[in-house]
Every structure is written in structure tokens, then in C-alpha cells.
Amino acid sequence: MAAAQAANLVEKAVGHSGNATVTTDVSNYYGEYGQETGEKIKATIWAGKNQVEVVEMPKPRVVDEGDVLVKVTGSTICGSDLHLYHGVIPQLEKGDVLGHEFCGIVETVGPGAKKVKVGDRVVASFPIACGECRNCKKQLTSQCERTNENTVTNAMYGKRTSGIFGYSHFTGGFAGGQAEYVRVPYGDVNLLKLPDDVPDEKALYLSDVLATSYHCVVDTGVTEGDVVAVWGAGPIGQMVSSFSFSQGASRVILIDGGDSAWRLDFVQSKIPKLETLDFTKLPKGESITSQLKKMVPGGPDVALDCTAGEYAKGWAHYFEMLLGMETDTSEMLNEMITSVRPFGRVGVTGVYAGYTNHFNIGALMQTGVRLIGNGQAPVQKYWHYLLDQIRKGEINPLDMVSHRVRLEDMDKLYELFSNREGGIQKVFVQTKHSAHPSPGSPALVDL
Ligand SMILES: [Zn+2]
Numbered sequence: 001m002a003a004a005q006a007a008n009l010v011e012k013a014v015g016h017s018g019n020a021t022v023t024t025d026v027s028n029y030y031g032e033y034g035q036e037t038g039e040k041i042k043a044t045i046w047a048g049k050n051q052v053e054v055v056e057m058p059k060p061r062v063v064d065e066g067d068v069l070v071k072v073t074g075s076t077i078c079g080s081d082l083h084l085y086h087g088v089i090p091q092l093e094k095g096d097v098l099g100h101e102f103c104g105i106v107e108t109v110g111p112g113a114k115k116v117k118v119g120d121r122v123v124a125s126f127p128i129a130c131g132e133c134r135n136c137k138k139q140l141t142s143q144c145e146r147t148n149e150n151t152v153t154n155a156m157y158g159k160r161t162s163g164i165f166g167y168s169h170f171t172g173g174f175a176g177g178q179a180e181y182v183r184v185p186y187g188d189v190n191l192l193k194l195p196d197d198v199p200d201e202k203a204l205y206l207s208d209v210l211a212t213s214y215h216c217v218v219d220t221g222v223t224e225g226d227v228v229a230v231w232g233a234g235p236i237g238q239m240v241s242s243f244s245f246s247q248g249a250s251r252v253i254l255i256d257g258g259d260s261a262w263r264l265d266f267v268q269s270k271i272p273k274l275e276t277l278d279f280t281k282l283p284k285g286e287s288i289t290s291q292l293k294k295m296v297p298g299g300p301d302v303a304l305d306c307t308a309g310e311y312a313k314g315w316a317h318y319f320e321m322l323l324g325m326e327t328d329t330s331e332m333l334n335e336m337i338t339s340v341r342p343f344g345r346v347g348v349t350g351v352y353a354g355y356t357n358h359f360n361i362g363a364l365m366q367t368g369v370r371l372i373g374n375g376q377a378p379v380q381k382y383w384h385y386l387l388d389q390i391r392k393g394e395i396n397p398l399d400m401v402s403h404r405v406r407l408e409d410m411d412k413l414y415e416l417f418s419n420r421e422g423g424i425q426k427v428f429v430q431t432k433h434s435a436h437p438s439p440g441s442p443a444l445v446d447l
Pocket residue numbers: 077078079080100101126208209
């Protein structure tokens with residue numbers, strides 16, 4: 001948190017780099033970015049560490065030519081939102097609208113938007129891309145060069161990610177989709193039109209979780225016959241397990257424990273051939289690495305990280321993070337590096353923010369482990385294929401969806417989700433604009 005606040009001060013002193021071709025830092029719609037009609041919308045804002053509130057604010061307006069205003073009919077919460085909630089992502093400000101996964105109906109299009117039409121049902125991609133820069137042309141939309149001009153990101157990473165909805169000023173400061181309306185910059189690039197036969201409860205997850213999971217598996221290179229171990233049994237770990245099998249993995253072992261151990265049973269109920277490892281139930285003297293070597297002689301071919309660097313397992317990293325000596329734990333990375341067979345692959349999809357201590361560089365070098373940062377997923381590269389897979393019934397996103405709640409209950413949802421309570425895997429958040437639940441999707445619950 002101290003580091004996060006310091007980053008904000010640096011940014012304010014140094015200023016932006018001026019390379020963006022959209023108006024950035026429109027992180028809520030108070031003031032000049034709201035409509036003057038007096039019409040109000042509900043939106044979820046960050047109100048401080050471990051505090052979110054659903055508040056009323058003006059309805060957004062078109063700011064740039066390519067902007068599209070979307071009336072939200074489906075939203076959700078993501079494990080990544082918890083890093084914001086916990087205050088570990090730099091440069092989040094009180095009053096910023098959260099949420100990077102949403103679908104809805106196009107209400108207004110700016111004069112520069114040519115493909116998207118008023119009335120279209122659409123899903124948004126969490127990365128905000130221009131569609132025309134060098135990286136966008138290579139389909140690396142999550143690394144668009146024109147939608148984030150934050151200088152702190154550049155200083156820390158030597159480059160920066162694209163803008164991201166609802167994800168702090170570190171990624172451009174764009175108001176997010178846990179709201180009744182959203183301003184979508186470059187609407188032609190960042191919205192996918194949905195066919196009538198795919199309901200919101202399935203389409204919503206094209207925003208992030210489906211594309212991120214699929215990217216993790218193909219980017220790390222899971223191929224025919226691989227034994228894959230997956231760290232973290234949340235929605236990403238669940239879909240990564242599923243996609244690993246569809247890419248030809250012979251075995252998939254899903255690892256979790258502690259307050260999240262129930263998720264192992266949840267995922268196994270959807271993917272019966274999955275094997276699981278609860279690290280809190282390891283026999284005395286055993287580690288994840290030693291247990292995996294027993295299950296898979298020589299070790300798995302591939303390890304996929306679907307956890308996050310903020311979740312320390314032992315006291316050493318807990319205190320080092322608390323004291324600002326590192327931003328992320330290396331415990332899971334070290335487990336993966338020592339678990340995989342020589343020249344095995346490790347893919348990192350779970351969120352890491354900055355620096356880590358006690359990283360086992362020796363094991364990485366000596367045994368030829370390929371460590372692959374998967375990066376934020378270039379959603380637009382995959383979403384046509386994934387939508388097609390949903391239509392064919394090859395993927396059923398509803399396998400992840402455990403609850404349906406109201407936008408008005410977002411504050412309670414954050415708390416429950418953060419505490420891993422209530423058996424919440426993935427949620428569908430409805431707004432007053434949502435349709436009735438589609439067949440097979442969970443019924444509305446009061447939190
Ligand atoms: Zn997400």
C-alpha cells in the first residue's frame with residue numbers, strides 16, 4: 001500500500017507521456033465526463049482499502065470520436081478486482097469505477113465508430129486497444145501503445161500494457177463495468193457483437209476469463225500428452241484445466257488449499273478426470289514439489305500459475321510484503337520451477353505487480369526451466385474462436401458460474417469473494433437492464 005501511494009505521487013509529479021490517442025483518466029463520470037441531462041446511473045467505486053460502495057453518478061457521455069456508450073446487462077467480479085480492493089495495485093484512487101468484464105447493449109455511438117451499431121448486443125474486452133498501432137496489428141491488443149500513457153508503468157516495466165477498464169490509473173484510469181453504463185473507447189475494436197443464441201450468462205466471460213485461460217494454455221505451449229499442474233482453483237484455474245485437456249494434456253493436476261480448498265471439489269465436479277492436490281493436507285515433511293514428483297515420476301511437463309503474487313503462504317514473505325521489501329511472493333513460482341521436469345515450462349498468468357525476493361534463479365538456470373510470463377491476455381485475438389466454441393457447445397462458461405447477484409449488492413460480494421466464503425466461484429452480476437436468467441444459469445440470490 002505504501003508503494004502504491006508513492007507511485008501515485010511520482011506520477012503526479014512527472015505527469016503523463018502524451019502518447020495516448022484517447023482521453024485517459026476518465027475513471028468516473030462526475031464533472032466534465034458526465035451527461036448534463038441530470039440522469040443518474042449506479043456504479044461501484046473503490047472507497048479505500050477493503051471498501052467498495054455502489055453510488056449514483058451522472059451517466060457517461062461520448063468523450064472521443066470512437067467512444068461507444070454501453071448499457072450494461074451483465075457484469076461480474078474477478079480475482080484481479082481483489083488486488084484493487086486490497087489496495088496492492090498502484091494508483092487506484094477513491095471514487096474510481098471498478099470492473100473490467102461486462103456485456104450489454106449499445107446505446108450511443110460516437111461519430112468515429114463505424115462497425116458497432118445502436119442496439120447491438122455486445123461484450124467488451126478488458127484491454128482497451130486502438131486496433132492500429134504496431135502491437136495491435138500483431139493482435140497483441142493487451143499491449144496497445146496508444147491507450148495508456150502512464151509513466152510509472154513505463155518506469156517499472158520498461159514498456160506498458162494497454163489501458164484496462166476499471167483497473168486504476170496505472171492502466172490508463174478508465175471507468176469500469178460494475179456499473180449501469182460504461183464509456184467504451186474505440187468501441188469498434190473493444191466490443192464484440194453477440195449472436196442471439198448466446199445469452200449474456202455465457203457471453204460475459206469472453207471479456208476476460210475465457211480468453212485469459214485459453215491464452216495461458218496456448219502461450220505456455222500445452223501440447224498432446226503433456227502432464228499439466230495448475231496452481232489455483234479459481235475460475236481461471238478451472239478453465240485452464242479444461243483448456244489443457246482440450247489441447248491434448250494426458251493428465252491435469254489442480255492445486256489449492258486453505259480457505260480455497262473447497263474449489264478443488266467444485267472444479268472436479270465439472271471435470272471428473274481432473275486430479276487434485278490440497279496443499280493443506282500434505283503429509284508431514286512433504287511439499288507440493290515432493291508430492292507432485294510422487295504423482296508424476298520426473299515431474300509435470302508444464303506448470304501454470306493461476307494464483308497471484310499477493311498471497312504469501314509463509315510468514316517470511318508475508319512480512320517482507322508488509323514491510324514493503326517486495327511486492328509479490330516467489331513461493332508459488334519456486335514450487336513450479338522445482339516441480340516441473342528438466343526443461344519443463346512454467347506459465348505465469350496470475351497477477352504479479354512488481355518485485356519478489358528469494359526467487360530460485362539457480363533451479364531455473366541449472367535445470368533449463370522455461371519461465372513464460374503470459375502477459376495480460378490479448379482478448380481480441382481469441383474471442384471469435386471462443387465465441388464459436390461456446391456456440392458449438394465445446395465450452396460451457398456456466399460451469400464456472402455459481403451465483404447471480406444484484407449490482408446493488410456489490411459491496412457485500414467483494415467481502416464474501418475476498419474471504420473465499422459462500423462457495424462463490426464466478427458470479428453473474430445483473431443490473432436493472434438485465435434479462436431474466438437464461439436456462440441453466442443460477443437464480444438470483446440476496447446477499
Ligand atoms: Zn478479470
